[in-house]
Amino acid sequence: MDVKAVIGQVLQRIRPTEEERAFVEGLVRELGKIAKEAIERLGLDVKPYFVGSLAKDTYLAGDHDVDLFLAFPLDTPLEELRERGLELGKAIAEGLDGYEVAYAEHPYVRAKYKGVSVDLVPCYDVRSWKEVRTAVDRSILHTKWALENLSGRNDEVRLLKRFLKGINAYGSEIYVRGFSGYLAEILIIKYGSFLDVLEKADFMLRQKVIDPENWLKKEPEIALKTVKRETEEDKPLIVIDPVDPRRNVSANLSWERYGIFYFKAHQFLENPSEEFFFGKTQKTGNYLEELRRKGTHLVTIMFPKPDLVDDVLLPQLERSARGFERALSREGFRVLGWDAGHRAGEAFVMLEVDRREREKVTIKPGPEFFTERGWDFYRKNEKVWVIGKRLYAEKRVKENIIDVILELIEKNQVALGKNVREDIKNAKILLDYVPKELEEDAYLFLSREKWNLKGQQ
Amino acid sequence: MDVKAVIGQVLQRIRPTEEERAFVEGLVRELGKIAKEAIERLGLDVKPYFVGSLAKDTYLAGDHDVDLFLAFPLDTPLEELRERGLELGKAIAEGLDGYEVAYAEHPYVRAKYKGVSVDLVPCYDVRSWKEVRTAVDRSILHTKWALENLSGRNDEVRLLKRFLKGINAYGSEIYVRGFSGYLAEILIIKYGSFLDVLEKADFMLRQKVIDPENWLKKEPEIALKTVKRETEEDKPLIVIDPVDPRRNVSANLSWERYGIFYFKAHQFLENPSEEFFFGKTQKTGNYLEELRRKGTHLVTIMFPKPDLVDDVLLPQLERSARGFERALSREGFRVLGWDAGHRAGEAFVMLEVDRREREKVTIKPGPEFFTERGWDFYRKNEKVWVIGKRLYAEKRVKENIIDVILELIEKNQVALGKNVREDIKNAKILLDYVPKELEEDAYLFLSREKWNLKGQQ
Numbered sequence: 001m002d003v004k005a006v007i008g009q010v011l012q013r014i015r016p017t018e019e020e021r022a023f024v025e026g027l028v029r030e031l032g033k034i035a036k037e038a039i040e041r042l043g044l045d046v047k048p049y050f051v052g053s054l055a056k057d058t059y060l061a062g063d064h065d066v067d068l069f070l071a072f073p074l075d076t077p078l079e080e081l082r083e084r085g086l087e088l089g090k091a092i093a094e095g096l097d098g099y100e101v102a103y104a105e106h107p108y109v110r111a112k113y114k115g116v117s118v119d120l121v122p123c124y125d126v127r128s129w130k131e132v133r134t135a136v137d138r139s140i141l142h143t144k145w146a147l148e149n150l151s152g153r154n155d156e157v158r159l160l161k162r163f164l165k166g167i168n169a170y171g172s173e174i175y176v177r178g179f180s181g182y183l184a185e186i187l188i189i190k191y192g193s194f195l196d197v198l199e200k201a202d203f204m205l206r207q208k209v210i211d212p213e214n215w216l217k218k219e220p221e222i223a224l225k226t227v228k229r230e231t232e233e234d235k236p237l238i239v240i241d242p243v244d245p246r247r248n249v250s251a252n253l254s255w256e257r258y259g260i261f262y263f264k265a266h267q268f269l270e271n272p273s274e275e276f277f278f279g280k281t282q283k284t285g286n287y288l289e290e291l292r293r294k295g296t297h298l299v300t301i302m303f304p305k306p307d308l309v310d311d312v313l314l315p316q317l318e319r320s321a322r323g324f325e326r327a328l329s330r331e332g333f334r335v336l337g338w339d340a341g342h343r344a345g346e347a348f349v350m351l352e353v354d355r356r357e358r359e360k361v362t363i364k365p366g367p368e369f370f371t372e373r374g375w376d377f378y379r380k381n382e383k384v385w386v387i388g389k390r391l392y393a394e395k396r397v398k399e400n401i402i403d404v405i406l407e408l409i410e411k412n413q414v415a416l417g418k419n420v421r422e423d424i425k426n427a428k429i430l431l432d433y434v435p436k437e438l439e440e441d442a443y444l445f446l447s448r449e450k451w452n453l454k455g456q457q
Numbered sequence: 458m459d460v461k462a463v464i465g466q467v468l469q470r471i472r473p474t475e476e477e478r479a480f481v482e483g484l485v486r487e488l489g490k491i492a493k494e495a496i497e498r499l500g501l502d503v504k505p506y507f508v509g510s511l512a513k514d515t516y517l518a519g520d521h522d523v524d525l526f527l528a529f530p531l532d533t534p535l536e537e538l539r540e541r542g543l544e545l546g547k548a549i550a551e552g553l554d555g556y557e558v559a560y561a562e563h564p565y566v567r568a569k570y571k572g573v574s575v576d577l578v579p580c581y582d583v584r585s586w587k588e589v590r591t592a593v594d595r596s597i598l599h600t601k602w603a604l605e606n607l608s609g610r611n612d613e614v615r616l617l618k619r620f621l622k623g624i625n626a627y628g629s630e631i632y633v634r635g636f637s638g639y640l641a642e643i644l645i646i647k648y649g650s651f652l653d654v655l656e657k658a659d660f661m662l663r664q665k666v667i668d669p670e671n672w673l674k675k676e677p678e679i680a681l682k683t684v685k686r687e688t689e690e691d692k693p694l695i696v697i698d699p700v701d702p703r704r705n706v707s708a709n710l711s712w713e714r715y716g717i718f719y720f721k722a723h724q725f726l727e728n729p730s731e732e733f734f735f736g737k738t739q740k741t742g743n744y745l746e747e748l749r750r751k752g753t754h755l756v757t758i759m760f761p762k763p764d765l766v767d768d769v770l771l772p773q774l775e776r777s778a779r780g781f782e783r784a785l786s787r788e789g790f791r792v793l794g795w796d797a798g799h800r801a802g803e804a805f806v807m808l809e810v811d812r813r814e815r816e817k818v819t820i821k822p823g824p825e826f827f828t829e830r831g832w833d834f835y836r837k838n839e840k841v842w843v844i845g846k847r848l849y850a851e852k853r854v855k856e857n858i859i860d861v862i863l864e865l866i867e868k869n870q871v872a873l874g875k876n877v878r879e880d881i882k883n884a885k886i887l888l889d890y891v892p893k894e895l896e897e898d899a900y901l902f903l904s905r906e907k908w909n910l911k912g913q914q
Contacts, residue, residue: 206827255843255845255846256843256844256845259827259843259848262826263835263841294816332791336820354815355812355816359751359752359753359791359793359811360750361753363794369719370662370719378720383909384720384909384911385905385908385910386713386716386717386908394905447840448840449840451842452842453841453842
């Protein structure tokens with residue numbers, strides 16, 4: 001199928017229908033009215049703004065969560081904004097179908113209305129970047145900028161977002177480090193179309209700096225400082241925020257995710273198919289056969305998923321996985337790779353290692369022989385010899401990897417994520433076996449199909 | 458037993474009896490006479506000198522080989538000295554019980570007389586270090602210096618030499634790198650007695666420079682140059698030759714051998730026994746049990762001993778062993794230790810490794826993804842993924858250590874000693890098995906009893 005036909009097919013699936021549009025527009029009207037009434041009732045000087053992909057008309061069919069921002073005057077003290085903002089959110093939510101309080105930089109209300117999630121977020125009513133006081137304040141500016149510049153290319157944004165989701169590179173959350181929706185919009189505005197953005201995958205990386213609002217001319221000092229800072233941190237892209245020269249929109253984009261985009265863009269242009277947008281059915285297989293094929297072993301550290309959001313849990317699991325990788329390497333095992341996540345209520349860290357057991361006796365290098373510490377070493381060990389100036393001795397060690405891991409944990413010799421430390425101390429440790437619900441994760445990890453640029457998305 | 462009693466017992470065993478002395482003196486008289494006659498017969502202007510431990514009366518009972526040096530005038534051209542020297546050696550040997558020609562810096566005659574080995578070595582008749590022209594010329598000066606300075610402490614030298622032999626630290630040959638006889642004499646002359654030398658084991662190392670003839674005062678420039686050179690080479694001791702300020706008598710002494718002396722001296726002073734002088738019977742055991750105890754594996758590379766002297770063969774085997782150590786480490790095996798030598802006509806390199814097989818599939822790091830080489834790598838490999846900026850792929854590898862070694866040798870990826878390279882290419886490679894005649898070597902290596910400071914000598 002040629003690329004236009006593919007794009008046409010995809011658009012049919014991701015463009016909201018007239019029916020959905022009408023529903024969304026009705027929703028926005030009603031929510032606006034309910035909000036205004038609540039503001040008046042509480043006697044507040046607050047303006048409601050719809051922001052995000054809904055407001056910009058860049059949402060994907062079926063994915064129409066509402067972001068309603070409640071903008072307070074700039075002279076409102078922060079403490080008051082927090083209190084009044086939460087109060088107002090609750091007052092609005094009273095007219096909806098239930099809510100809970102969620103926490104970001106400050107608390108906000110997450111409500112439900114007609115089956116749709118509605119975030120009610122207090123912020124400042126900023127007119128420019130110079131007035132930005134909290135992390136969410138820019139959203140109003142982002143929405144405004146996108147609306148002014150999209151010029152009808154909304155479907156191109158939809159295509160790019162769906163493509164990024166399909167190849168698993170969408171989302172700027174810390175555990176994804178991919179492309180945000182706003183970044184996708186900027187790229188479409190800058191390069192013109194979905195296909196143009198894909199064709200620029202290599203060019204962008206080489207050009208490095210993308211500056212759609214010419215901040216480098218308008219505010220050279222500030223914008224250059226941003227470029228310098230982000231360059232030093234070796235970011236793949238530096239996209240100077242059209243509404244704020246101090247910010248790199250792609251600050252959270254990792255080289256890995258960019259790499260996936262890079263190769264998938266190439267593959268799509270060479271051989272377009274809908275699979276890029278929706279993912280193939282995962283190629284699956286038997287993890288035990290994979291272990292036999294590779295001659296390696298799988299250690300799984302597993303415990304009931306703690307009550308933490310993914311933003312917190314996943315980085316902590318990854319930190320712990322890296323901790324095990326380092327500790328086991330020091331202990332003489334080779335760690336070929338790791339994976340971490342949760343599935344069916346179980347959090348897990350998987351480690352692929354080269355062997356189940358290590359030699360029972362290892363060689364321990366000691367200090368130089370003619371030193372105080374040399375004499376200590378000489379006295380403490382049963383067999384001692386000299387190579388060069390140093391003493392060496394035999395050391396008996398735990399042999400099975402499970403014993404080694406238990407001892408490492410017990411002696412606090414693994415760097416673990418602080419919120420999962422206690423869980424890991426009580427975790428199950430499985431060798432070359434995982435329970436049924438983790439079998440697919442084990443396969444995708446061991447086979448590297450999970451990350452294989454040439455496999456499914 | 459107290460130290461004096463031990464020393465008394467040892468002296469009884471190592472001091473030549475009156476009978477042996479008389480035999481040796483007779484031998485020297487007769488050899489001197491035979492030599493003089495041959496010199497006159499050939500009409501040469503040569504002086505015969507007896508040198509070495511026999512001449513200095515520091516030989517051990519039963520160990521009375523004769524060194525007879527034939528000193529030519531300084532104005533003899535080197536070529537003439539070589540020719541006439543060999544001629545004269547042969548002429549003298551005619552009156553003895555058979556001989557062969559041996560080769561060092563120049564050829565010399567090794568004869569037998571009344572069951573004793575007699576070396577007939579041509580040299581220059583030097584009076585001082587300034588006249589030294591060949592490596593052997595100093596021997597006459599050494600003998601003279603020792604005779605002038607020993608002052609009756611000959612038995613102390615015997616004790617020290619026997620002690621060094623017992624702990625396997627005697628001999629300055631390249632494959633021992635221990636203490637020479639001359640070095641033992643200097644240490645006794647410098648420190649007074651056998652026990653004094655042992656007590657100074659730590660002090661000597663700290664003082665570093667020993668200069669019995671005060672060359673640092675008499676010839677500061679030359680002596681300092683020696684000190685500087687040997688310091689840069691990080692020698693454990695710098696003993697400026699009493700007869701030549703350019704030379705470090707302990708230039709060949711290794712840190713390992715000094716380390717053995719260091720600990721054995723300490724052990725002897727704490728707990729004296731005759732065993733230090735004569736060695737315990739080797740503690741022996743089963744190498745297969747040792748492998749099981751340690752959970753490690755033994756690779757033996759074995760081939761018929763080539764026709765090389767130990768001075769050449771052993772360093773080449775060691776070089777090859779280190780080559781295998783490095784190559785196997787690169788290939789993912791851990792080498793816990795190695796040994797090399799020959800026994801019963803077979804030369805061998807033994808390597809103790811952590812496992813027989815490595816994983817069949819390993820992770821191959823590739824170039825940065827956005828480069829030409831990145832695209833190559835991406836195209837060439839079946840499974841490819843990105844970590845950071847780099848691509849990674851799976852690589853299938855040979856799994857059994859024997860296959861790995863064969864491939865390494867075939868591809869010339871092991872640094873081998875040049876005189877044994879071809880032998881090693883055709884060598885047998887054994888895994889966890891050695892032929893009967895190497896069983897003890899394998900045990901002593903694997904158990905590290907061969908080098909254990911706390912075990913037998």
